[in-house]
Amino acid sequence: MDSTDIMIKEISYDIDVEKIREELKAIPDPMRQTCLQGVEGSSDPYLGIGVSGSKNAWERERNDDYRLTDFKFPLFDMPYINGLIEKLGMFHTRYMYLKPKTCYSYHRDRTKRIHIVVTTNEDCWLVVEEQIYHLPINDSYYIVDTTKMHTAINASTHGRIHIVGIHQQYSPVMQLISKPRITEVARNS
Amino acid sequence: MKYIEKTNYQFDLDHLNFEWKYIQDFVLTNDQWYRTQTCLQHSKDCVNKYTDGCGSIKRADGSVPASDFCLINDIYRGTIFEAIINELNVVRSRIMIIDKHRTYSSVHADRTKRSHFVLNTNPYAFFLFPRNPIEKSEIIHIPSEVIHIPADGYVYKVDARLPHTFVNAGEESRTHLVMCHG
Numbered sequence: 001m002d003s004t005d006i007m008i009k010e011i012s013y014d015i016d017v018e019k020i021r022e023e024l025k026a027i028p029d030p031m032r033q034t035c036l037q038g039v040e041g042s043s044d045p046y047l048g049i050g051v052s053g054s055k056n057a058w059e060r061e062r063n064d065d066y067r068l069t070d071f072k073f074p075l076f077d078m079p080y081i082n083g084l085i086e087k088l089g090m091f092h093t094r095y096m097y098l099k100p101k102t103c104y105s106y107h108r109d110r111t112k113r114i115h116i117v118v119t120t121n122e123d124c125w126l127v128v129e130e131q132i133y134h135l136p137i138n139d140s141y142y143i144v145d146t147t148k149m150h151t152a153i154n155a156s157t158h159g160r161i162h163i164v165g166i167h168q169q170y171s172p173v174m175q176l177i178s179k180p181r182i183t184e185v186a187r188n189s
Numbered sequence: 190m191k192y193i194e195k196t197n198y199q200f201d202l203d204h205l206n207f208e209w210k211y212i213q214d215f216v217l218t219n220d221q222w223y224r225t226q227t228c229l230q231h232s233k234d235c236v237n238k239y240t241d242g243c244g245s246i247k248r249a250d251g252s253v254p255a256s257d258f259c260l261i262n263d264i265y266r267g268t269i270f271e272a273i274i275n276e277l278n279v280v281r282s283r284i285m286i287i288d289k290h291r292t293y294s295s296v297h298a299d300r301t302k303r304s305h306f307v308l309n310t311n312p313y314a315f316f317l318f319p320r321n322p323i324e325k326s327e328i329i330h331i332p333s334e335v336i337h338i339p340a341d342g343y344v345y346k347v348d349a350r351l352p353h354t355f356v357n358a359g360e361e362s363r364t365h366l367v368m369c370h371g
Binding site: 008010100101102103104105106123125127130131132133134135136142151153154155156157 | 289290291292293294295296313317319329330331332333335354356357358359360
């Protein structure tokens, strides 16, 4: 692997995973992917959840016309997590539960992602461009180049939980590629 | 080190899929499946000839070697599957389906080498062989071999004695005929 081709970057930070776990008890269904940030005027934590099943994730069917950047309002009373999201400048942040013995489709996103590891074990990996990575729990967060072909694998018998969000700094083309928002006029016409 | 090796054994993929489809749809009953596996061979002591050799055979009795599963199951008599088993001289043959977005559990090492014949697959169904033991505390990059076996009608020999797992990150299930070398 070329040194310029870094798939995952660890950023040391003072993350308190115990506090995160405690606050995540507020998630309504802990075995389901859930948005921690929503759009203005909506409290639906499932609005920003995609539909699995495409090599290019942005081509997946969406039920709304929002841009990913619109998902910036905290949905739950989680002071520590919401503070982290704000400090790290994340949006469209999701609680991602990966069931035992499952993986996601091999796909690419249009933006890099920040991963905060909440629950994991040595049989949980990310595969990025056929390279295998394990993200341990420590005080760090990780920037993952999810614009490359990748999947997450949980080959264990326990659930894996990551908090995953987007950061504009690591996704400079975000504004250009976001789905254009349909105005109310266009919607009504 | 060879993780997976293409052999010179070649069989008619369409013929195998035709016979398998018929057996799967019209012959096999629910009690002849163990999760998404079913056996083509059994041992003389089997209670259920179609499931006792599935999964980890340690679960029934750790002393049962794979070589005991050498007797062809009735529904495969006279099929191309029986011909392959005889030609390769293999034991404990199974059809193993991995549904989409599923994995085997954990990295493990089997007791024997395996031959795999791919009935159907997708480009994102692959073996994963970590080259070194995975340390719990270690970040992050795990040097590994990621190997996809194509459905090309050839038999591939897999050194399943090396630590490995299997991942299907594709959008369709994959079906392999897996045979043990006793």
